[in-house]
Amino acid sequence: MVITFHFGAAGHPVSWILHGVYGTAYGVALAAARTWHARMLEERQIKTPPGGQFVIAVNGDSVVRSDLLFEADYFCRHQEPDDCSWLCQFQGFPLAIPEQAKQVVTDELRRRLIDIGFLIPRAEWEARYPQQADLSRQFRALMQRDCTSPSNDRSNLT
Secondary structure, X not given: OEEEEEEEEOOOOOOEEEEEEOOOOHHHHHHHHHHHHHHHHHXXXXXXXXXXXXXXXXXXXXXXXXXXXXXXXXXXXXXXXXXXOOOEEOOOOOOOOOHHHHHHHHHHHHHHHHHOOOEEOHHHHHHHOHHHHHXXXXXXXXXXXXXXXXXXXXXXXX
16 A cells, blocks of 8 residues: 655754655645745755755655755755754654554655765765764764653552
8 A cells, every 4th residue: 555655854854754645646735845945945044054854654664756946055064964863753643654654754764865965975975064063973972861860760659
């Protein structure tokens, strides 16, 4: 069964939120994405281009078709590591989506963003953006420390 998904980038385009599921109506999903992208370009108040729109049709574990509307020239001036885990966000969508479809969609979006040069290998990202890499390491260490601190241990509750 073919399922067509429409995602939009949320904020900085390393988090993409599911906007709609269109069944087999790929053309309708693509028209919606193009319209959304065009309106974002027209209405933007700042010089940052819109994060992007992604439409993909999957059938089982295969990609039938995908289109990415994304200002690669702008966003490739600030790349992200290719191992970011939060790429596609499905939570909050009112329909159950098969895990296999979620994985196929996420893998294809990651592949497309790597192909245009936005997502790069982590080692390369750390070399190009050392301050961001340092902040990322500090944040991870803080989160690990917070998760393992005794104050978060629920076994001490009576």
